[in-house]
Amino acid sequence: MIRRTVDLSPGARDAFDAIIDVRSPAEFAFDHIPGAVNLPVLDDAQRAAVGTEYVQGSKFLARRGGAALVARNIAAHLEGALADRDGSFQPLVYCWRGGQRSGAMVTVMDQVGWPVTLLDGGYQTWRRQVKAALYDAPLAHSLVLLDGPTGVGKTALLGVLAVRGVQTLDLEALAAHRGSLFGAMPGGQPSQKAFESRLHDALSRLDPARPVLVEAESSKIGARVVPPSLWAAMSAAPTIRLESPVAVRAARTVRDYADFAADRLALDTALTRLPRHIGKQMVAEWRALAAAGEVETLAAELIVHHYDPAYRRQGQGRGGGRARPERAVVGIGSLDDAALEAAADQTVEALAGLNAR
Known part of the structure; x- marks a missing residue:
């Protein structure tokens, strides 16, 4: 069962075995939740190609091609960075808005049997909390x-x-x-x-x-x-x-x-x-x-x-x-x-x- 959360307090984040950012490497490099690791489901070039096809070509072909790329990339992570994780592994997963990219990753992880949690709202949830703390309220x-x-x-x-x-x-x-x-x-x-x-x-x-x-x-x-x-x-x-x-x-x-x-x-x-x-x-x-x-x-x-x-x-x-x-x-x-x-x-x-x- 896929859990969902918006709790990004230090205690909540530290309770996970890993925080996984599935956005592209460029997005991750620009900013990410501290302590997160980057396991992209689309790399920078793939994300650009799928986006171009979606806007300028066929939305159907963009989705089909993107799904194939995402599936291959998730498989590579399962056989690579995640290969040594046992059944008790408890990750928190996020993308830009908590949509298709993180949704694909958590769906596969859930089927594997890992107790996975999805960050509702993705990176934008984190960014809103940062802005509220440093811009909108007294320290x-x-x-x-x-x-x-x-x-x-x-x-x-x-x-x-x-x-x-x-x-x-x-x-x-x-x-x-x-x-x-x-x-x-x-x-x-x-x-x-x-x-x-x-x-x-x-x-x-x-x-x-x-x-x-x-x-x-x-x-x-x-x-x-x-x-x-x-x-x-x-x-x-x-x-x-x-x-x-x-x-x-x-x-x-x-x-x-x-x-x-x-x-x-x-x-x-x-x-x-x-x-x-x-x-x-x-x-x-x-x-x-x-x-x-x-x-x-x-x-x-x-x-x-x-x-x-x-x-x-x-x-x-x-x-x-x-x-x-x-x-x-x-x-x-x-x-x-x-x-x-x-x-x-x-x-x-x-x-x-x-x-x-």
């Missing part, structure tokens, strides 16, 4: 921003705090971008919708009754826009500010961006994309430092003359011009692990003070 979580200038160690501290059990939201990891001129990561960024899917999944797994520590970002991370409900909560959130000497920040930046710094061509290209107000002479001097391999000196120059002024401007713009309450100032005086652990201690203490209010 349920109490955020605390981890603020501080470039190179101060915000991302590293978030990692240490997450290990300690502090609730954290790593926007740079979710957006696959480190939020700076040199912030691109291998593989590029997810689509805007995929970024939002990752955000919704991460937030839905956090306890709204406990504070969530999130790195202070601008409203865009690379090319991805922070959705309005989250941005409104970030704009109103209290802050814990990190401080560190410029020399330490420069050293940390070089260490964190070691792969990028080693690519002289990529580094030089990035420097040519600096804002126009920097000035041609200064950019030329920085490009010369990069060419000479003096990356730590370059990092310090960028911090003092580019990133810190930008950080001050962004701080004035956050919160609609209103000053947000600053709950603590935490210093990280070196690159040593001990300094990071001490900063984590202070941050946990500051968060505990917020809980007590």
Whole structure:
């Protein structure tokens, strides 16, 4: 018997042995339910061919040809990716709207004897829930921003705090971008919708009754826009500010961006994309430092003359011009692990003070 559901809460999704997206690879790559695997019943070329025949030729031939392709593809999945699944396998299956593609897959799975569940409304059900959470309603979580200038160690501290059990939201990891001129990561960024899917999944797994520590970002991370409900909560959130000497920040930046710094061509290209107000002479001097391999000196120059002024401007713009309450100032005086652990201690203490209010 084919079950049906619209429950996509974390607990409901985690109860399935697999979430199977039967849409084409291109649809899956653009966005999908986090944790899903792609077992397409039509690949990209097949879907395009069937659609063209349906619109421009014969609807009957399109259906007949499409059915043959779907049958062959499902057979390949049964003999391939699903071959080791026993009779207890409990999958959730979806397509674009919960129609013919997922219907074909669940019909076969049901006949095999698997207790299969169909997602009513398909991917569109998931997308409506994401939009409702990130666009249409206030965020349920109490955020605390981890603020501080470039190179101060915000991302590293978030990692240490997450290990300690502090609730954290790593926007740079979710957006696959480190939020700076040199912030691109291998593989590029997810689509805007995929970024939002990752955000919704991460937030839905956090306890709204406990504070969530999130790195202070601008409203865009690379090319991805922070959705309005989250941005409104970030704009109103209290802050814990990190401080560190410029020399330490420069050293940390070089260490964190070691792969990028080693690519002289990529580094030089990035420097040519600096804002126009920097000035041609200064950019030329920085490009010369990069060419000479003096990356730590370059990092310090960028911090003092580019990133810190930008950080001050962004701080004035956050919160609609209103000053947000600053709950603590935490210093990280070196690159040593001990300094990071001490900063984590202070941050946990500051968060505990917020809980007590």
